[in-house]
Amino acid sequence: METREERTSDDVRKVIKTAKLHESELTETTQVLQFPGPDQQNHNLRLMLLDDNLLKEIEAGNQLIFKGDTDENAVLCTSNKTYDIKEAETSNSLLLVPDLLFAASTGLDETNANNSMEADSDSSFERSNTSLNQSAECDEEKTPRNIVFKDILDTFFTYYELKPCKPRLSKLRKLLEPTKYRGSELEYSVDKSKLLTYDAIFDQVQSSREELDEELVKIQAIKIDEHYRLLEFDYEFRVLSYLLDLIDENSWSLDKISKEVTLESLKDLVPECILNAMFMFYSEESVIEDGVQYYRYKENKVCRFLARVLLKSAGKFNLVEFLQAWRDSVPEGMATDESLLAGIALVDKTSTPQVVWGFSENDLPEDINQRFKVLFQTKAKWTVSEISPYIELYATEKLNVNALLTKHARASTQDGVRVFSAKHMK
Amino acid sequence: MQIFVKCESEGSVPEWALVELQGLIQMKEEKRNGPTVVGDLHYFNRSRHPVLVLGHHVLNGKEVKLEQAMAVMEKVNEEDKVSYRVKAIVKKKLLFKSRPKPIISNVSERV
Structure with missing residues (x-):
């Protein structure tokens, strides 16, 4: 409290004068910025940029969650979106001042505004003259200035930047892999300590609730006695x-x-x-x-699954024979089509006889460079539609499949068709 | 692992402000107890621009709306569990980006 008494209207006026400012040109409130005593400084504060969606969430009082293990880059999740977090630095200092008054709330009333409007029409010479006079008058008037003290809670040089990103869901399959359900007769062999409840999964996967729920359905995880399991x-x-x-x-x-x-x-x-x-x-x-x-x-889904069953044993199949066996395996009335094999099998039409073999996206490495390496080892040249199912996973709004290919592969034209091959040939 | 960010209930998030300066403020000494005055902030009647008198410098700035709002979060340690609480939202800042003007005066007494 002592300090507050130390700074009076006179002190502030003196500073205004030495700074060659004119009190009459200023609104009537002076805010004295100060570092509060050490006991009131708060170094546990962080700044975080918000996009419109996050701002709405916060203003609605919704809970947000930072997610990530110590070896992962943290993400921030709302109930339905995931954000990537980066720490940004600035060379400017950002002083955080709660309750700082902006111009509009420092005694800028209508009359003042009007006066200044009039003053605008004066020539600058006259204006500086009048203001000089006015400041002299004001000094004599000695109406006390309205002085308020504002604490600088902390000074910042960094803040968090958030960008919407895809949820990191690849971990989910890995978490569920060890406890696949293989039938009640084989349940005894499942390591019970590895069974996961929804909450345990949600705790470990960097994804919002809505995105996780969608993925659980997509990979066909089933809730069996409180635990989520994949079917073998x-x-x-x-x-x-x-x-x-x-x-x-x-x-x-x-x-x-x-x-x-x-x-x-x-x-x-x-x-x-x-x-x-x-x-x-x-x-x-x-x-x-x-x-x-x-x-x-669902016809396509059934057909695709049955194709996988046929292709499951390793090795290549004669394409014609495979297509026949596939047609025979699906329920009558359902139609198989070669296009359904995208993402589960590859067809080589250059060989005699033509062959097909199982090639599943799930079995490929997660790292995008490794994956491209495997893809081009398996097959030297791919059309966009052939390769898409295997790399779609990495595509984002900004970086679509074509952009990915431009970055990681070499484009060429073969018989009038655009194909992609490895960037660096051996 | 999850760390929760709790938001105050609807409509009650206060709006705070940032004052952005070039470089950093170095105080000659900070008081052990009690606050240390940094400078006086005024607004011009006419232009509504802020002016900050900081030691022997005058800084002219302006009020700027942030392109993206910022949340002020406080890290809270409760029973060994870390969480964050949204204390306030910042939507506007006072930006002092011009070169500070030195005060030249013959005033003998200290201010």
Whole structure:
């Protein structure tokens, strides 16, 4: 409190005068900036830039979450978006002053504003004269200036910059990999300590809740007794076969699958939660008849999965034979098409006979450089549509697949088709 | 690992301000207890521009709306758990980017 008494209107006036400012030109409030005593300084404060979305979240009082383990770059998550965090530096100093008054709230009233408007029309010479006179008058008037003290809470040279980014979801599969569900008879062999609840997953994956929920559905994680699990490939095939076999058994047409009958018929063979989830993954609503909702299986999804089953054993297959076997494996009425193999298999049409082999995106390295290396080792030249499924993962709004290819591959034209090959040939 | 950023309930986030200066302020000495005065901030009636008298320098600045708002967050340690609390939002700053003008005077007494 002592200091506050030390600085009076006179002190401030003296400074105004020595600074060759004219009190009459200033609004009536002077804010004295000060560093508060050490006990009131706060060095636990951080500044963070906000885009419009984050500002809205904060103003609405929503919770944000920083996420990341010690070996990861932290991200900030809202309920549905993920942001990358970078620390930015400035050579200027940023003084943080709570409750600082801006010009509008320092006694700039209507009359003052009007006066200054009039003064604007004066010539500069006159103006400086009048202001000189005025300042002299003011000094005599000695109306006390309105002096307020404002604390500088802290000085900053850095702040956090946030950029919207893709959620980092590749970790999710790795977390769930060790506990794949292979059927009730094999449950004894699963390491129970590695089972993860939703909260445990959410804690470890750098993603917002909404983005994580979407991904859990996308990779077909199923909640089995509080824990999220992936189905082992062979087990998924088993359940899907049960589902598809019912079509024939009941002579259903493809768009009139009864969910009720399906669940009822298979309840002894497959745990209910898995059955429900699998039905949901592979079917969509079709028609409503007599108040009953019927379903149809997603044709492309079923065909792709069955193609993977056929391609599962290592090695190359004769393309013609494979396509025939594939057609035979899908339920009657579903159509297989070579285009469905994008991202799960590669076709070599230059060899005789033409061959096809399984090549799954999930099995490729995560690092983009490594991945491109493997891709070009597997096949020297790719068209955009061929390679897209394998690198889409890295594409962002700003950097699409074409931009990725420009950066990591060499473009050329082969028989009039644009193809991409390795940047550095051996 | 998650660190929560808690926001005050709706509508109650105060707006604070930044004063941006070139370089940094070095105080000759800071008081052990109690505040240390840095400078006087005034506004011109006419232009509404701020002017800051800082030691023997006069700085002319202007009020600038931040391109992106900033959150002021406080790190809180509660029961060994770190969290952040949004204390305020900064939307405007006073920017003093011009070269400081020295005060030349013959005043013998100290200010």
